[in-house]
Amino acid sequence: MYHIEARWMLDPAGRVKKDQLLVIENNKFTYVGDYKSDEIPQGSEKIRYDKGLIVPPFINAHTHIPMSLFRGIVDDESLQEWLRHIWTIEPKLTPHDIKIGTELAMAEMLASGTVGFVDQYYYANEIAEVTHKTGMKAFLGPSIFNNNGETKTVDDSFKKNMEVLNKWHKKDGRILVGFGPHAPYSVDDEMYIKIYEQAEKYDTKIHTHLSESPREVEDSKAKTGLTPIAHMDKIGVLDRIIAAHCVNLEEADFKLLKDNDVTVLHNIQSNLKLGSGIADIPRMLDEGINVTLGTDGNASNNNLDLLEEVRLTVMLHRGIHNNPKQIDTYTAFKMGTVNAAKLLPDVYSGRLETGQPADLVVVDMDKVNTIPVINPLSNYVFSANTNNIAITMSDGKILYQEGRHTTIDVDRVREETQKSIDRMMLETNYTAVEFEY
Ligand SMILES: [Zn+2]
Structure with missing residues (x-):
């Protein structure tokens, strides 16, 4: 049981309020509002940062969590060539590697103010186990793909997906499971339709990659006469999809995404790094x-x-459109927080409000990069970095505080991470990347 005395707090309407009190009992906020001493329960632990801003934590809405083990493996290639590298080394992953990569990713996310993630990867049972242990929140779409390292065929990966769904979906209050077909170019229509029927039955979502690269769209049109999005609509599965990327859209695609209530998972840095293009986010918001x-x-x-x-x-979008009003600060912040609540119903709300799950981040503004404090939200969005993250809390539990993780042994993870990647590189005789500049 905690109570937090906040110098500043971002309320659900996007206003920074002063001198707020947040009371946390079990996994919920039992009081959020103006500071009143009689709202503080007996025996609760006090947390106070005199220069602290309390905000909802981020949800990382598109990840392949254990791929943290492959950080820096190939930096200067197109998506197709990048995939060739990844698909060489991925089959060597063991369940142990997956757990280490997952813990590494979680340590990094918690230290940067993220409390949950929306994943698509195989060995999802192992990812769920680590998520359960560390106290983070997740929507897991177990990868459906041929020869993915855990299973050898698309059918087997579908069976594995169903096993993980039955074991973990809505079971511990923090983990939801859907489906994770890789993309329309790697999984056939028949399988998407089979997945859709099960997604309907379990009332869950299908996490897939859509219209990521120009070549993917060209190939889809050559094969089906339609864009990947229009094709997913035609076979009747679009309304259960949550769609990563959506970079290369045609005019009709925007309306299809809106009419089918598709949540778009925008990955600006990944798209830029792989040279895939830039999604038209202002148009989507309009x-x-x-x-x-x-x-x-x-x-x-x-x-x-x-x-x-x-x-x-x-x-980036302001720069492209020559317009400093294109995406305002709070709209961008909402994309990282409350907009993701739709992906994690009853698990995460992104709202600091009485009755909601007790998820929060304390941003310490008393650092040289965030003083003076004129507008605390501005300082967070435009000036802060991970050094400003004082506390990350999930469901009323402090998972990270002042550089220390409470549920992850980071020293062990550090050691095991290097061992795992060294072993995989040796096993694949991985020489594709030359470290010569
Ligand atoms: Zn992806």
């Missing part, structure tokens, strides 16, 4: 499409700091 932000895997970003995605989303 159309009323729900847009969230992700980092993508660590092998194409190469970090999991969602604040960087928020900041770059603001900056």
Whole structure:
């Protein structure tokens, strides 16, 4: 049981309020409002940062979590060539590697103010186990793909997906499971339809990559006569999809995304790094499409700091459109927080409000890069970095405080990470990347 005396707090309407009190009992906020001493329960632990801003934590809305092990493996290639590298080494991953990569990613996310993630990867059972242990929140779409390292065929990966769904979906209050077909170019229509039927039955979502690169769209049109989005609509599965990327859209695609209530998972740094293009986010926002932000895997970003995605989303679209009002500060912040609540119903709300799950971040403004404090939200979005993250709390539990993780042994993870990647590189005789500049 905690109570937090906040110098500043961002309320659900986007206003920074002064001198607020947040009371946390079990996993919920039992009081959020003006400071009143009689609202403080007996025996609760006090947290106070005199220069602290309390905000909802981020959700990283598109990840391949264990790929943290591949950070820096290939930096200067197109998506197709990048995939060739990744698909060489991925089959060597063991369940142990997956757990280490997952813990590494979680340590990085918690230290940068992120409390949950929307994943697509195989060995999802192992990812769920680590998520359960560390106290983070997740929507998991187990990868459906041929020869993915865990299973050898698309059918087997579908069976594995169903196993993980039955074991973990809505079971511990913090983990939701859907489906994770890789993309329409790697999984056939018949499988998408089969997945859709199960997604309907379990009332869950399908996490897939859509219209990421220009070549993917060209190939789809050559094969089906339609864009990947129009094709997903034609086979009747679009309304259960949450769509990563949506970079290369045609006019009719925007309306299809809106009409089918598709949440777009925007990954600006990954798209830029792989030279895939830039998604038209201002247009999506104008159309009323729900847009969230992700980092993508660590092998194409190469970090999991969602604040960087928020900041770059603001900056880049303003630059492209020659318009400083194109995406305002709070709109970008919402993309990283409350917009993602739709992906994690009953698990995360992104709202600091009585009755909501007790998820929060304390941003310490008393650092040289965030003084003076004229507008605390501005300082967070435009000036802060991970050094400003004082506390990350999930469901009323402090998972990170002042450089220390409470549920992850970072020293062990550090050691095991290097061992895992060294072993995989040896096993694949991985020489594709020359470290010569
Ligand atoms: Zn991805």
